[in-house]
Amino acid sequence: VKCSKDKLGLYLHVPFCLSKCKYCHFYSENISNFQSFKELYWKSLKRELEFFKDFNFTFETLYVGGGTPNSIPVSFLARILELVHSQLNLGKVIEKSIELNPERINKSLLDLLKAFGFNRISIGVQSFVDHELRLLGRRHTAKDAERAIKFCQDQGIENINIDLLFAFKGQTQKTWEFTIHKAIQMDVKHISTYSMTYEKGALENLVNYNPDTFVKLFKIKDKLLKSNHFRRYEISNYAKRGYECLHNLKYWLRHYYLGLGPSASGFYRAESEIRYTNPANIKDYAQGKKWVEVLTEEKALTEEIFLRIRTIYGWKADKDFLELAKSHLGPLISVKNNALKLSEKGVLVADSVTLKILELYEDYRQRT
Numbered sequence: 001v002k003c004s005k006d007k008l009g010l011y012l013h014v015p016f017c018l019s020k021c022k023y024c025h026f027y028s029e030n031i032s033n034f035q036s037f038k039e040l041y042w043k044s045l046k047r048e049l050e051f052f053k054d055f056n057f058t059f060e061t062l063y064v065g066g067g068t069p070n071s072i073p074v075s076f077l078a079r080i081l082e083l084v085h086s087q088l089n090l091g092k093v094i095e096k097s098i099e100l101n102p103e104r105i106n107k108s109l110l111d112l113l114k115a116f117g118f119n120r121i122s123i124g125v126q127s128f129v130d131h132e133l134r135l136l137g138r139r140h141t142a143k144d145a146e147r148a149i150k151f152c153q154d155q156g157i158e159n160i161n162i163d164l165l166f167a168f169k170g171q172t173q174k175t176w177e178f179t180i181h182k183a184i185q186m187d188v189k190h191i192s193t194y195s196m197t198y199e200k201g202a203l204e205n206l207v208n209y210n211p212d213t214f215v216k217l218f219k220i221k222d223k224l225l226k227s228n229h230f231r232r233y234e235i236s237n238y239a240k241r242g243y244e245c246l247h248n249l250k251y252w253l254r255h256y257y258l259g260l261g262p263s264a265s266g267f268y269r270a271e272s273e274i275r276y277t278n279p280a281n282i283k284d285y286a287q288g289k290k291w292v293e294v295l296t297e298e299k300a301l302t303e304e305i306f307l308r309i310r311t312i313y314g315w316k317a318d319k320d321f322l323e324l325a326k327s328h329l330g331p332l333i334s335v336k337n338n339a340l341k342l343s344e345k346g347v348l349v350a351d352s353v354t355l356k357i358l359e360l361y362e363d364y365r366q367r368t
């Protein structure tokens with residue numbers, strides 16, 4: 001893995017969207033409220049940055065997400081990017097990503113992003129089928145998404161991710177195959193596939209609870225993507241070699257990161273390890289409120305197991321425990337170079353396998 005533990009990731013949350021998608025649980029305000037919130041957001045961001053400035057962290061990745069970072073005026077995006085760059089040490093950042101929705105991607109936006117050194121764009125495509133996009137409450141059409149990807153590529157951005165959704169009601173095997181084929185054809189380097197079944201805030205009538213459907217759809221994309229040179233390096237994420245997202249790897253490998261903006265969370269070490277989450281509300285965020293948790297060693301270990309077994313890197317454990325896990329979970333896990341991870345079968349029932357591993361390890365630790 002190319003990212004190093006001693007440098008942090010930096011996440012910046014832009015809390016505005018053009019409208020609310022039906023399945024979304026991320027915090028955002030409607031863009032019609034932008035004028036009334038923009039100065040408060042900017043000032044609060046400045047205050048949060050001033051707090052973290054004194055820590056003198058060095059960063060390796062920057063990820064601007066939301067919300068929809070391209071729903072706000074380009075001039076305001078420039079203002080917040082300037083602010084962040086002036087307050088923190090971003091000189092060693094090697095990956096700068098930004099999430100964009102297909103609508104409102106234009107030359108002045110990309111010029112700004114290039115000037116700030118952005119080298120990775122993540123586009124919220126979700127589906128290449130128009131009636132599915134309407135069902136999900138998305139504003140763009142499949143053609144808009146294709147045009148946006150092509151435009152970014154033509155403007156010299158080759159490291160592009162697209163987000164795709166699966167296992168929602170109304171989607172069929174055929175439409176899912178079509179979407180995946182289209183994604184492959186567009187020559188993007190990274191594809192994130194999220195299943196509606198795991199989206200907490202998803203509307204009841206959009207969620208497909210049938211586990212057989214989930215397994216079928218999971219297998220379809222897994223097979224298609226793998227046979228087209230994508231590697232699944234985390235349970236939901238596929239990349240061509242060398243295009244893994246370093247920022248997201250920081251989350252999964254339990255590296256430290258700061259999150260700025262309402263609803264953002266961070267994880268860093270002061271005297272002990274700390275996780276914090278900002279309120280999902282600009283007004284409360286402006287008051288400097290934060291939910292803070294000091295992690296115990298036990299919690300840290302649970303996180304390490306939970307996060308790492310979903311990646312291809314796995315979780316390093318001692319030999320005796322690995323044997324024990326193999327005897328209980330057999331084909332659901334795979335063990336290589338003393339690292340345990342979910343097997344091809346295991347990823348299909350990831351939550352229950354993870355729980356079992358945590359239980360087994362708890363037992364094992366008490367006995368040894």
Ligand code: SF4
Nearest residue numbers: 017020021024066067
């Ligand atoms: S899915 Fe994206 S664009 Fe839609 S409401 Fe959520 S953050 Fe906004």
